[in-house]
Each structure stands twice: as structure tokens, then as C-alpha cells.
Amino acid sequence: MNSAESYLIVAPNGVLVSSYFLNVEDSDARIVAxxxxxxxxxxxxxxxxxxxxxxxxxxxxxxxxxxxxSTDMSYDAVIETMRFIYMACVNFxxxxxxxxxxxxxxxxxxxxxxxxxxxxxxxxxxxxxxxL
Numbered sequence: 001m002n003s004a005e006s007y008l009i010v011a012p013n014g015v016l017v018s019s020y021f022l023n024v025e026d027s028d029a030r031i032v033a034x035x036x037x038x039x040x041x042x043x044x045x046x047x048x049x050x051x052x053x054x055x056x057x058x059x060x061x062x063x064x065x066x067x068x069x070s071t072d073m074s075y076d077a078v079i080e081t082m083r084f085i086y087m088a089c090v091n092f093x094x095x096x097x098x099x100x101x102x103x104x105x106x107x108x109x110x111x112x113x114x115x116x117x118x119x120x121x122x123x124x125x126x127x128x129x130x131x132l
Contacts, residue, residue: 017045018064021086029057031082033075039082043067049085050109077101077131084114099125 020026020042027040046053047130059068071078076098080090084102092099099122106115 018087020045021082029067031073031078032068032070033078034072035075035079037075037087039075039078040066041069041082046085049114050111052109073105074101077105080113081105081109084117090117090121092125095114 011083018098022040023042024040027042029041029043029046030038031041032038043053043057047057056069057067060069073081076094080092080094080098080102084090090098090102099118102118103115103122106118
């Protein structure tokens with residue numbers, strides 16, 4: 001998605017979904033990176049975009065809030081996955097190789113739009129590194 005395709009995601013209550021990005025106060029879930037760092041999240045936002053998140057939250061429905069979701073993702077991958085979900089963008093400059101890592105994350109979370117977005121960026125970076 002390029003800047004011309006950017007858009008605002010509005011929740012049913014009229015609040016921008018991006019305002020919930022990394023918002024600890026209103027979160028009811030924590031996505032835990034493989035290094036143990038936690039990223040606040042919202043089940044009502046993650047469930048519709050990933051059948052994997054939806055399944056995890058359904059399985060943990062009886063657990064007290066916040067629900068912890070352990071992952072094998074790097075902290076940067078968790079942050080950028082959440083950034084995509086909440087803001088429809090990704091900071092591909094946060095670390096080398098993040099585009100390729102996010103392709104795998106998107107595939108494992110069954111998020112095809114996110115996967116295509118990351119694949120395109122990985123391809124663009126590959127061409128750039130070859131001078132094309």
C-alpha cells in the first residue's frame with residue numbers, strides 16, 4: 001500500500017482505530033514477543049483480521065483480562081504487525097530483514113492482505129539491493 005492508498009480506520013463508536021495502537025489502558029490482550037516483551041492489543045480489533053487470533057481468543061475466553069498470547073515473533077515483528085492492523089502501514093526500516101520476517105508472520109496469522117503487502121516490500125527491497 002503506498003501513501004496514495006492510505007486510509008483511516010474508524011471504529012463503530014467513531015474513534016480512529018489508530019488511537020488504540022499501543023494503548024495499554026483500554027487493552028484486553030497482550031501479544032508477547034519471543035523475548036518476553038508485551039505489546040498491548042484489543043481482541044475486538046485483532047479477531048476480525050486474523051482467524052488465528054480469533055481462535056486463540058475464543059479458546060482463552062474464560063481467562064482473566066488481559067489475555068496473554070505468546071508468540072515466536074521478534075518484538076519488532078509484533079510491533080509492526082500491530083501497526084499494520086491498527087494503522088494500515090508498516091515501518092519497514094525498523095530493522096534489516098523485517099519485510100521477509102513479516103511475510104512469515106502474516107502467513108502464520110492467515111492475514112493474506114498483510115502478506116501481499118510485505119511480499120511486495122520484500123521484492124522491492126530485493127530489486128533495490130540489486131540496483132534494479
